[in-house]
Amino acid sequence: MDTVALAVTEGMLHFELSVAYEALGSAPDEVAGPWYDVTVCGTRAVRVGRFLLEPDHGLDRLRHAGTVIVPGWADVDAEPPADLVDAVRAAHAAGARVASLCTGAFVLAAAGLLDGRRATTHWAHTGALAARYPEVEVAPDVLYVDNGSVLTSAGKAAALDLCLHLVRLDRGSAVANAVARRLVVPPHRDGGQAQFVTAPVPAADDRTLAALFGWAVERIDQPLTVPDLARQAGMSSRNLTRHFRTATGATPLQWLLTQRIRRAQELLETTDRGVDAIAEATGMGTAATLRRHFHRTVGVPPAAYRRTFRAVHGEPALDPHAA
Structure with a gap:
């Protein structure tokens, strides 16, 4: 390729x-x-x-x-x-x-x-x-x-x-x-997101959400909630949800989950950390929660994803119990 x-x-x-x-x-x-x-x-x-x-x-x-x-x-x-x-x-x-x-x-x-x-x-x-x-x-x-x-x-x-x-x-x-x-663009948008929205987002809101995105990603290991995000953005939870849907086609929690999964993918690709450590680093809490969301979103369990990635890219296999 x-x-x-x-x-x-x-x-x-x-x-x-x-x-x-x-x-x-x-x-x-x-x-x-x-x-x-x-x-x-x-x-x-x-x-x-x-x-x-x-x-x-x-x-x-x-x-x-x-x-x-x-x-x-x-x-x-x-x-x-x-x-x-x-x-x-x-x-x-x-x-x-x-x-x-x-x-x-x-x-x-x-x-x-x-x-x-x-x-x-x-x-x-x-x-x-x-x-x-x-x-x-x-x-x-x-x-x-x-x-x-x-x-x-x-x-x-x-x-x-x-x-x-x-x-x-x-x-x-x-x-x-x-x-x-x-x-200088967001690192990932799922292919299934909506192409367009019915109402434009004002420029000021764009800047607010852009700053919020960065703030949340830096704290992806923490159990962030919608009120946490709304407080950081300086708006109500309801208003934040409306702006999130307009800008991303997803709710704040859906967007957060996507960022957690992408971070988990990156850690599976680039580190030897086990699934428990990755669950903690991505704010998933437990290995069971990470496995459930990862499998549902990506289509394979974390261990299979790591093995496949390493095989495709010619990297040495890890201990099969690592993920």
């Missing part, structure tokens, strides 16, 4: 293309050793927004990439270019992991890669995607969908969420968090 090819054509959306390049194009300072080799592939120089982009290679290079990313493109009413569709299909057949950002999902759908699969795109175009490609199970209200070798995201910020998800899959939570810190 270390070779990443960005597949471009005329009319690509520059934001999504830039997001992929920023997230995957250079390693954060905390990471030593090899990083992704990111190349831009296309048939000719293309206009991306107001810029003219000269690809590094032709579309035939997609077949040699570990990961192919198709950024969004502007004219979703038109059929995607046949050469791009063919190249993406061939890359997937050759074993590449293929991900679309925003309306890049229309390219994957045209290539047949989404048939019988759950997928998403920008909420404004999910209806068109479902109507044009009825074999696709379109999820209109999620940030991204991971089908293993085929992934799709919604637009703009969700494209960054998917890129961070790819880093997390390939290199673990600690590295993904380092990339997020470099980009």
Whole structure:
């Protein structure tokens, strides 16, 4: 997966293309050793927004990439270019992991890669995607969908969420968090969160919640409650819950649980601590509580997660009783 090819054509959306390049194009300072080799592939120089982009290679290079990313493109009413569709299909057949950002999902759908699969795109175009490609199970209200070798995201910020998800899959939570810190964005948003909310959050509230997020993460080992968070934010518990739902699509306790699980993943990946110590460090209280929430959220117990991560990344196995 270390070779990443960005597949471009005329009319690509520059934001999504830039997001992929920023997230995957250079390693954060905390990471030593090899990083992704990111190349831009296309048939000719293309206009991306107001810029003219000269690809590094032709579309035939997609077949040699570990990961192919198709950024969004502007004219979703038109059929995607046949050469791009063919190249993406061939890359997937050759074993590449293929991900679309925003309306890049229309390219994957045209290539047949989404048939019988759950997928998403920008909420404004999910209806068109479902109507044009009825074999696709379109999820209109999620940030991204991971089908293993085929992934799709919604637009703009969700494209960054998917890129961070790819880093997390390939290199673990600690590295993904380092990339997020470099980009000054939250370290993780679950793919199942809502794409948009019905009312905007005022800028002042954004700053308040951003500060609260950092404050809570620094104290993730403590048994924080909604009143604790509300007191720190200077608002009522009811008001805080409303703002949390607007900003994150989750309640304060749901958000806290997500942060605890992500911290547990990071500790399982990067330390030899046992599950009791990790439960204490993540504010879960007991090993039984951690195991229950971890299994329900991640899909496997902590011990299986640690073994799988170490096997995928070529790290030595630990004492099976450690988690």
